[in-house]
Amino acid sequence: MKKLGLYVHIPFCQQKCFYCDFPSFAGQEAFYASYTRALVREIVDQGACHSAETVDTLFIGGGTPTVLPLPLLAEICQVICQSFQVADDAEWTIEANPGTVDAEELYQLRKLGINRLSFGVQSFDEGLLRRLGRIHTVQTAICSVEQAQAAGFSNLSIDLMTGLPGQTLEQLQHTLEEAAKLPLRHLSVYALKVEEGTAFAVDEQAGHLHLPDEALDAAMDDFVVSFLSKQGFSRYEISNYAQKGFACRHNLKYWHYQPYVGLGAAAHSFLNGRRQANTPDIAAYIAAMTKGQSAVIFSETLGGAEARGEMIFLALRTTAGLLFHDYAKQFNRNFLQDYENILVNLRQQGLICQNKQGISLTNLGMKFGNVVFRTFLP
Template sequence: MPKAAYFHIPFCVNICHYCDFNKVFLKGQPVDEYLTAMEREMFNTIERFPYESMDTLFIGGGTPTALSAEQLDVFLSSVSRHFPVSQAKEYTVEANPEQTTAEKLEVLKKHGVNRLSIGAQAFQPSLLKELGRTHNASHVKKTVEEAKAAGITNLSIDLMFGLPGQTMEMFKESVEAAMELDVPHISSYSLQVEPKTVFYIRSQKGQLNLPAQELEAEMFEYLISELKKHGIAQYEISNFAKPGYESLHNLQYWENNEYYGIGAGSHSYVNGVRRVNAGPLKKYMNLIENTDFPYTEENHLSMHEKMEEEMFMGLRKRVGVSCAVFKKRYGVSLMDVFGEQISKLKQNGLLEQEGDMIKLTSRGVLLGNEVFSEFIGVL
């Protein structure tokens, strides 16, 4: 039974060159009608799949803070009508620095939002322009200061590495700038060139100058080491936090727990079934209007698929996968199911066992995808 819910706001003032999430330009879109459709999906979903309690709520995008203060107020009010906001341990909103005003932050705080995920990505004007971002370093600093002033102190900064034209010095500069903001959480991802993005089109034309893989690995190792010096520990491959500030919502995914997904293009995992919502706004709203639910795909997971997901999601966490939890969930021993793969990865120095936990070694963290692939399609 889900204890987490994700809400998707697909609107963006501009489209970033690397982003393959479901999104549309804000201008001219039926924003109010879309928010109404989302509320109807909330009502129908909870009526069909009731919850007992909710631990985390997460509003992502797109750009949630592209909504006006009034639209945010309307939307967050609708969330409160269907989900126990006051009960949530963590209530996160993704924020673009240049669109997150003090007025909008007051609206977020009024509705119980207690965590902000701020899309900084980099701090150099040249890199931000390369990414298609429209903010600058001062916007990030202002957003952090105004969020703290509004009483939202659980803040996360997104950083990217392996970017076109990015040097090691640039990345060090960005990490230092993020540390100066004094936030308790950092999410940092290497650039993935995804289909249907500006970067993909440029790469197909041979016009994307990416750092060498060795330099990208050097950036990642520097990140881990430098954040550790500041008391910010790596708790998942791409996520770092001071003690007590780990993302509770994302841990729901990595621990293979169930969750609701509300909005165009959202994914949900309820009663052992993974569902995908229609992405295009018109199709999403038409499905809500005519069938009550916007699903375009339903995948009923087999026990084997669930066990595979337990491994390649759970191993992303630095603490790893618990043998006892695996046995309790699936009724079989982890080593009976995946003993061959685990032994091979141990021999290769990619996995290790510490008490009840099977986890990545330091080398395994750098070669995570190689490890995860060992558990896919083997049953």
């Protein structure tokens, strides 16, 4: 039976963080119930279209899914299980913000079948949390992770950030040391990118952001890799680290060019080489679902060199890299013949390494991933 990933988007947050350009909105409580009804309708419809597939990974992301009242989250989970064939050993993740779930809710989420929890923590420095516009304190973050463990979650992850305004190497070291004390299996560590339309973009324009310089950014990157590896967390993707056996199976689907269905406003799907996205507009999404119409506003099927380039750069984000036989299986072509000249250049620059099975980024290549990815795109 074919395997399928499911992504469910909950586009609500308690407050908008200053750096965030994700499709998430604060102050939309009035939509919680109607959004859930619309989502349930899409889950049922899509379940009927995928009755021949087994869902082996599910990811409820956002936004902050745990701002939804528990009965609504429970309804979503129950309808997923009734509408799709969910494998007994499926990885089922939910994202949460510290302080948006209490001990009892965590216990109930675990009982619903969710077995992996990812907290957005970003930093264990109070000043930086305030600078980011986060809703929680350091203590709340620590307490939430510990409560999740007590509720039965043994697969816990947190997100952290580097390259923050005013951030020092010492602050990053302290943050990683605090993280290392927690019962975590996985960490995502993202470098801040100032996105258009965010409060940080306004600050940057006004000259008030004070970001670390390139040398400090590079030092932070090196420090993260070396510190986490000493703690038993291997880097398996540019921004992701896990103990053995705890890489996020759902996210690996994105990088391995495997199919997934996205449900909810702004959710993306990838099926049979076709990418599509639902409208990010919550009211428009609800209206479409209520009328039994499609919420898809974007759809494209990549072909030829574009599709090949996309598969290559997604695979190269992982430390396992691109395997020649995966490429041959997907496109019925020979990778080494297709990209001979490019490979010579990238090897000479020290950006990739190559063996009999495939290619992957070197440590230097990880720092300049975008340079490598561009060379494979037409």
